[in-house]
Amino acid sequence: MEAFYNSITLPISYTYSSINSCSGSSNSGPGRRLGPGPYMECMIWSKLPVQLVDRVIVFLPPPAFFRARLVCKRWYSLLFSHTFLELYLQLCPRHHWFIFFKHRRTLMTYNYRRNDGNENSCEGYLFDPYEFAWYRLCFPLIPPNFSPASSSGGLICWASDDAGPKTLILCNPIIGSISQLPPTVTPRLFPAVGLTVGPTSIDITVAGDDLTSPFAVKNLTAEGFHIDGNGSYSIWATNSSLPRLCSLESGQMVLVQGKYYCMNYNPFSVLVHDMEANDWWKIQAPMRRFLRSPSLVESRGKLVLVAAVEKSKLNVPKSLRLWSLQSSGSTWVEIERMPHQVYAEFEEFEGRRGFDSVGHGDFIVVVIRNYEKALLFDIYTKVWQWIPPCPFIHAGCEGGDGELHGFPLEPRIATPVTGLVDQFPLSFQSFN
Numbered sequence: 001m002e003a004f005y006n007s008i009t010l011p012i013s014y015t016y017s018s019i020n021s022c023s024g025s026s027n028s029g030p031g032r033r034l035g036p037g038p039y040m041e042c043m044i045w046s047k048l049p050v051q052l053v054d055r056v057i058v059f060l061p062p063p064a065f066f067r068a069r070l071v072c073k074r075w076y077s078l079l080f081s082h083t084f085l086e087l088y089l090q091l092c093p094r095h096h097w098f099i100f101f102k103h104r105r106t107l108m109t110y111n112y113r114r115n116d117g118n119e120n121s122c123e124g125y126l127f128d129p130y131e132f133a134w135y136r137l138c139f140p141l142i143p144p145n146f147s148p149a150s151s152s153g154g155l156i157c158w159a160s161d162d163a164g165p166k167t168l169i170l171c172n173p174i175i176g177s178i179s180q181l182p183p184t185v186t187p188r189l190f191p192a193v194g195l196t197v198g199p200t201s202i203d204i205t206v207a208g209d210d211l212t213s214p215f216a217v218k219n220l221t222a223e224g225f226h227i228d229g230n231g232s233y234s235i236w237a238t239n240s241s242l243p244r245l246c247s248l249e250s251g252q253m254v255l256v257q258g259k260y261y262c263m264n265y266n267p268f269s270v271l272v273h274d275m276e277a278n279d280w281w282k283i284q285a286p287m288r289r290f291l292r293s294p295s296l297v298e299s300r301g302k303l304v305l306v307a308a309v310e311k312s313k314l315n316v317p318k319s320l321r322l323w324s325l326q327s328s329g330s331t332w333v334e335i336e337r338m339p340h341q342v343y344a345e346f347e348e349f350e351g352r353r354g355f356d357s358v359g360h361g362d363f364i365v366v367v368i369r370n371y372e373k374a375l376l377f378d379i380y381t382k383v384w385q386w387i388p389p390c391p392f393i394h395a396g397c398e399g400g401d402g403e404l405h406g407f408p409l410e411p412r413i414a415t416p417v418t419g420l421v422d423q424f425p426l427s428f429q430s431f432n
Helices: 050-058 062-068 073-080 082-091 340-350 391-396 416-422
Strands: 016-020 097-105 110-112 123-128 133-138 146-152 155-160 168-172 177-180 192-197 201-207 210-213 216-218 221-228 233-241 254-256 259-264 269-274 279-284 291-299 302-309 319-325 332-337 355-360 363-368 374-378 383-386 403-409
Touching: 050 073, 050 082, 097 146, 097 355, 097 363, 123 391, 123 403, 133 391, 146 192, 146 403, 155 192, 168 201, 168 416, 177 416, 192 254, 192 259, 201 416, 221 416, 233 279, 254 291, 254 302, 259 291, 291 363, 302 355, 302 363, 319 340, 340 363, 355 403, 363 403
Parallel strands: 291 355
Antiparallel strands: 016 133, 097 110, 097 123, 097 403, 123 133, 146 155, 155 168, 168 177, 192 201, 201 221, 210 216, 221 233, 254 259, 259 269, 269 279, 291 302, 302 319, 319 332, 355 363, 363 374, 374 383
16 A cells, blocks of 8 residues: 555545555565556546446445546545545444554553654554555644543543543544533542443543542542434533442543453452443452453454463463453353464563553454564464564654554544534633
């Protein structure tokens, strides 16, 4: 895939650049590229109906779409065409991509750095697992002291870093649009955030790290935000109590079939939040006494737990395993074990630094902390592959001062559901 053109003008000032990590090789990624096609007679193809051309453009991945906008004025204006965007929302295919941010890990949360030295801008790195291509995205409208917390439906939810009521921002990273939500009611430090974006609704859950005093936090409560196209809304008015003695240090929720899941620590277990019943409970993690660096991911509509297994006193080989939560809601079944040869190489690079996992569609990415190495697992083909390092990190920031933290992202050039927030009859506080 060719690079984006930096000169493309979007509705806001915005930078979108890329590097294809597989350039020069037609078979180096899981996707396959087509060679030069047969000769196209312009006298024939130039007479295709406009409606048919638009339907073809709808199926282009975002990088190809933005390159195509340079062809002519009409194609350039498609991003602003209501007719085209309606067609896009009806037909556009799903792209199971990932977005990563550079951050420093602290005791309780992630501190995201501004990679270009400019405190008024932030960068993210979009990864296409089909083509093994990296793209750099800039977020000039995200104010300082905000960090990405969750993602869904083509949007990223950013949460304020300051202790107190949390301000949340919904951002479409492809077109750079932002929408601000009203601040939460309960003061919190670094809560876990769950985001669910549907075609006509937005639901957000913020849980844990209640500030019981200026010097103490406890995981006590959760509060919810809801708004939909039918005029129904609840502005942090849906409250619930967390289970006793829970620890949400992971800070990230995974949505699977109407329920949020997040890791609970000391000891390892899984917290579950039923959105419809507004209820919380715990379920036991598999082999919880022997897990290292456990992560929950969503893959193909199921909850998957990814973790290293180490039984030092038993005759069981070390490995990285995947378990799937069954429909009963309490039973785990092992679905994959990293091949021994791959794990030996992974263990050598990982060096007990720890690792994080993020899943989307058929893909799961395992990122080694404070290191450039990452593995991609394709659940459909059962293939493990090393991902080429993100080239923008080495070019744009000093090495060794952070790590990549990832979110699943379905890139979209239109997310009209944010209009519900923009038109809401409340005076939300300003960023400044």
